[in-house]
Amino acid sequence: MKNLxxxxxxxxxxxxxxxxxxxxxxxxxxxxxxxxxxxxxxLKNPNSEADKSKLLEGLEKLSKVPTIRMVHxxxxxxxxxxxxxxxxxxxxxxxxxxxxxxEIYQKHPIHLKFVEDYSYLWEKVIVYDAIGPKR
Amino acid sequence: MKNLxxxxxxxxxxxxxxxxxxxxxxxxxxxxxxxxxxxxxxLKNPNSEADKSKLLEGLEKLSKVPTIRMVHxxxxxxxxxxxxxxxxxxxxxxxxxxxxxxEIYQKHPIHLKFVEDYSYLWEKVIVYDAIGPKR
Numbered sequence: 216m217k218n219l220x221x222x223x224x225x226x227x228x229x230x231x232x233x234x235x236x237x238x239x240x241x242x243x244x245x246x247x248x249x250x251x252x253x254x255x256x257x258l259k260n261p262n263s264e265a266d267k268s269k270l271l272e273g274l275e276k277l278s279k280v281p282t283i284r285m286v287h288x289x290x291x292x293x294x295x296x297x298x299x300x301x302x303x304x305x306x307x308x309x310x311x312x313x314x315x316x317x318e319i320y321q322k323h324p325i326h327l328k329f330v331e332d333y334s335y336l337w338e339k340v341i342v343y344d345a346i347g348p349k350r
Numbered sequence: 351m352k353n354l355x356x357x358x359x360x361x362x363x364x365x366x367x368x369x370x371x372x373x374x375x376x377x378x379x380x381x382x383x384x385x386x387x388x389x390x391x392x393l394k395n396p397n398s399e400a401d402k403s404k405l406l407e408g409l410e411k412l413s414k415v416p417t418i419r420m421v422h423x424x425x426x427x428x429x430x431x432x433x434x435x436x437x438x439x440x441x442x443x444x445x446x447x448x449x450x451x452x453e454i455y456q457k458h459p460i461h462l463k464f465v466e467d468y469s470y471l472w473e474k475v476i477v478y479d480a481i482g483p484k485r
Contacts, residue, residue, distance in 0.1 A: 289480030345424030345441035
């Protein structure tokens, strides 16, 4: 069952992210005080659907690391302007409550096993770690 | 008031994102069927706190585009490994329900005004648009 009712959706969001993330009262959709970890993977065999599927399999396992509050696994969209980077195969976006929780993720056995089992697939990764700036 | 109660948090998440995004029942924190738009800005004057503040001001205005479901405005975290890109000044992460909603955002008067008023600040932008792959 893919599409959930609004009630279940809200329940699942609360399960996923409610712990310590906070929203501005001025703008409910503007999330602050989270740690955003975004990784882009370039495959050694960029045209291999099998290799891409294998990496996606690994990331599904990786998403079980308990300090991950939210995860999105993606591929380049169809948008195509000069400023858009489309060479990567897979995008891995995670939210953590803070730096400490992200460091737990980095050292977690599930993460170490993911690197061990799947790193042969990628040629390059670029990581962007962002936190809400003090304003 | 920065920190909200769990009740208000859940309410605000539902306001922000409940419309059509869906979660996997197998893994509540694994979001699918959203459009992830992540932009990284490099400033012309990378050491200018004034220019960075100006850009943040512009992004706060930009966050009012109604098709944005969730937004996070950030700067590089303190993490520092070889694979981590830290040269950008500001990270702008948005969730949309789908490609069409992102296209509305691209053409929205608030977005056009943002580019008109603030693009003098940046030297380079890199955009990553990702959608959940069919699996």
